[in-house]
Amino acid sequence: MRFLHVEDARHIENYSVRLEFNDGTHGIVYLSDSLDGQVFELLKNLDYFKRFRLEGHTLAWENGADFAPEYLKSKSEQGGAGTATPCCG
Numbered sequence: 023m024r025f026l027h028v029e030d031a032r033h034i035e036n037y038s039v040r041l042e043f044n045d046g047t048h049g050i051v052y053l054s055d056s057l058d059g060q061v062f063e064l065l066k067n068l069d070y071f072k073r074f075r076l077e078g079h080t081l082a083w084e085n086g087a088d089f090a091p092e093y094l095k096s097k098s099e100q101g102g103a104g105t106a107t108p109c110c111g
Contacts (some may be wrong), residue, residue, distance in 0.1 A: 024045070026045060026092055031076060053089070056097070080094065
């Protein structure tokens, strides 16, 4: 079994990020409704949110906040523009 990893992440606008996964899929994830809890408080500041990085194969921020790759993929598969689809060749 292969573990899911985020291989690339690019900020799109507001709280949305375009992700590429190691299983060949990609999608856009909208995280504005996922910023609950103390660790995510700083991420509500858009300038801080944009400063994510890839760490441990997922999105992470300087304050220790992160999201599991599986959660990010499930959020990107919820339909519309965020649907995870096979990545370009």
